[in-house]
Amino acid sequence: MTSLTLFSPAGAVPKADAVKRAAKRLAQLGFEVAIDADALSRQQRFAGDDAARLTALHRIADAAPSVALATRGGYGLTRLLDQIDWSRIASSIERGTRWVGYSDLTALQNGLIARHKGLAMWSGPLACDDFGRTEADGGVDEITRDCFVEAMSGALEAVGFRETTGGFDGLEARGRLWGGNLTVLCSLLGTPHWPKVRGGLLFLEDVNEHPYRVERMLLQLQQAGVIDNQAAVLLGDFSGAAKTPNDRGYGLKDAIAALRACTKTPVLTGLPFGHVRTKVCLPVGGTVELYVQGREAILGWQSDPRLAHVHEHGDDCGPDCGPDCGHDHAHH
Amino acid sequence: MTSLTLFSPAGAVPKADAVKRAAKRLAQLGFEVAIDADALSRQQRFAGDDAARLTALHRIADAAPSVALATRGGYGLTRLLDQIDWSRIASSIERGTRWVGYSDLTALQNGLIARHKGLAMWSGPLACDDFGRTEADGGVDEITRDCFVEAMSGALEAVGFRETTGGFDGLEARGRLWGGNLTVLCSLLGTPHWPKVRGGLLFLEDVNEHPYRVERMLLQLQQAGVIDNQAAVLLGDFSGAAKTPNDRGYGLKDAIAALRACTKTPVLTGLPFGHVRTKVCLPVGGTVELYVQGREAILGWQSDPRLAHVHEHGDDCGPDCGPDCGHDHAHH
Numbered sequence: 001m002t003s004l005t006l007f008s009p010a011g012a013v014p015k016a017d018a019v020k021r022a023a024k025r026l027a028q029l030g031f032e033v034a035i036d037a038d039a040l041s042r043q044q045r046f047a048g049d050d051a052a053r054l055t056a057l058h059r060i061a062d063a064a065p066s067v068a069l070a071t072r073g074g075y076g077l078t079r080l081l082d083q084i085d086w087s088r089i090a091s092s093i094e095r096g097t098r099w100v101g102y103s104d105l106t107a108l109q110n111g112l113i114a115r116h117k118g119l120a121m122w123s124g125p126l127a128c129d130d131f132g133r134t135e136a137d138g139g140v141d142e143i144t145r146d147c148f149v150e151a152m153s154g155a156l157e158a159v160g161f162r163e164t165t166g167g168f169d170g171l172e173a174r175g176r177l178w179g180g181n182l183t184v185l186c187s188l189l190g191t192p193h194w195p196k197v198r199g200g201l202l203f204l205e206d207v208n209e210h211p212y213r214v215e216r217m218l219l220q221l222q223q224a225g226v227i228d229n230q231a232a233v234l235l236g237d238f239s240g241a242a243k244t245p246n247d248r249g250y251g252l253k254d255a256i257a258a259l260r261a262c263t264k265t266p267v268l269t270g271l272p273f274g275h276v277r278t279k280v281c282l283p284v285g286g287t288v289e290l291y292v293q294g295r296e297a298i299l300g301w302q303s304d305p306r307l308a309h310v311h312e313h314g315d316d317c318g319p320d321c322g323p324d325c326g327h328d329h330a331h332h
Numbered sequence: 333m334t335s336l337t338l339f340s341p342a343g344a345v346p347k348a349d350a351v352k353r354a355a356k357r358l359a360q361l362g363f364e365v366a367i368d369a370d371a372l373s374r375q376q377r378f379a380g381d382d383a384a385r386l387t388a389l390h391r392i393a394d395a396a397p398s399v400a401l402a403t404r405g406g407y408g409l410t411r412l413l414d415q416i417d418w419s420r421i422a423s424s425i426e427r428g429t430r431w432v433g434y435s436d437l438t439a440l441q442n443g444l445i446a447r448h449k450g451l452a453m454w455s456g457p458l459a460c461d462d463f464g465r466t467e468a469d470g471g472v473d474e475i476t477r478d479c480f481v482e483a484m485s486g487a488l489e490a491v492g493f494r495e496t497t498g499g500f501d502g503l504e505a506r507g508r509l510w511g512g513n514l515t516v517l518c519s520l521l522g523t524p525h526w527p528k529v530r531g532g533l534l535f536l537e538d539v540n541e542h543p544y545r546v547e548r549m550l551l552q553l554q555q556a557g558v559i560d561n562q563a564a565v566l567l568g569d570f571s572g573a574a575k576t577p578n579d580r581g582y583g584l585k586d587a588i589a590a591l592r593a594c595t596k597t598p599v600l601t602g603l604p605f606g607h608v609r610t611k612v613c614l615p616v617g618g619t620v621e622l623y624v625q626g627r628e629a630i631l632g633w634q635s636d637p638r639l640a641h642v643h644e645h646g647d648d649c650g651p652d653c654g655p656d657c658g659h660d661h662a663h664h
Contacts, residue, residue, distance in 0.1 A: 012578070044579065044580045044581055044582035044586065045578055045579050045580055045582045046582075075547075078548045078551050078552070079547075081555065082555060186518075186519075187518075187549070187552045189521045189552070190522045190556035192555065193555065194522075216407060216410050217519070219410050220519045220521070226522075246343070246344070246377055246406075248344075248377060250377040250378075254376065258411060
């Protein structure tokens, strides 16, 4: 049995039911689930006060379960960054812990890269947002679930997706995978928690941010010299923001065009990641390789060689197969 | 007559009427008003494409009117920062131009400080937002208007306000005044447009940002070493964001407390500045002095000595006068 601990490093869990549902589903998937003592704690909008959340992080690092899965994001890790004992977190990873989450977890994941290059956490689902959904709300997404299970077993060594812009046929890139939520990542700029990755593959997503705000952050990364120094940028989902009459047609495509106009770095779109139901697991901090053939992109990495397996693009499904081939592509 | 040019460096003006009203009011105040050729231009959400807005900035700098007042903020200066000819802007200031605005103008104002320490622009009203209000919408705020007129004449050399936290009696600080809109300022972090001010007085405001987002940005500035290196922080207005049930009492006071918990720098509140009707004019980039006596704070600077005059705290109104003294304190 693979041990898995649910913990809450940021926002409070509004309803314990979602955690219970997630724990039950994860148990059915074969995980030995534990719920951290403070996973359901609450202080204002936080999952316990700063000391409680910091202590929980260190407690889980010391216990080093196979999987440390956050219940949810929200906001809260920023308050802890200066006090986290990063060597304890790093040690847990060296002992085999896979830390998983997204959104506010971006701060933890990239803060680790800032100190311990070569160690990876996992950008992937959150217990409440993904495994805690009611059946009435559609339950857990199958691709999200399967990708998570494979990643946690060490079997996952690639994800495939349909690139949605085009023009990148033949692109190959190799480097450190980093990034996550754009707003949270930008909130690390200028601080000691910023990972100075050069030649990397930067992936980004965000939710409820108007395209002009997405553009402002992308241009900040460009003006800071970050984008030009990457091998590639991979954009996930950017949804949830309402358009305004004053936009007059301005939208996300223009924000992305504004970035592309000032960099030669390939900016790909369509990565199945973000505040959406279908999200893959990605080894944030790990070294990955990107291959694009036509519109099909594959992001691969070294995994446990005993369990080598390509998710979504198996023996029967070549890299050229399209959205109608019947395989579980994480189309977006 | 004092020449004044209205220009649009960022968002498009939705309705020309507001510009016309502003021009009329400003003329009545004694300004010789000109409207830049592209002030009413439009491309999507922008006041003309990037080339048009950049050209307008340089055109105004070269013409060097006494006052260059932006019609509105919105979003747009970020796109121009890498291409602005800062020496042309600087030259206009040396020739006497007072550039005025707030919100998105924060990028221009602080980008200038990054290159030309010692030159000041003016954080103050915007033509549409302030002088362009219909009478039905309350017209132009009297304090905003009077403070602007005094500042543009060179007469304004101090603003007074009631500090709203308390505990700063006797505080004196001196340094460069910088800052403005918190989100826009943070979007400069890590870029060449960031002004590396040490020992300064940092003033901040924002609108429609939930307190947790305000906190995240304040903590970013702290973690980046910015806050500890300032003589004082002056917080203006932070309104417009809706509370959520999940806040459970968390609000702006907690965000400010989180900042104060990790710095010894005095963090004052109550500066009458931000996306509110009543806003003072502040020489952003200039050297200012702060004095606090009881709850009354005065922010003063060297002005034209021929016209020396203290706004709101004249001969009949000592620094101890309170909110009920009958004077036009810019209370907030």
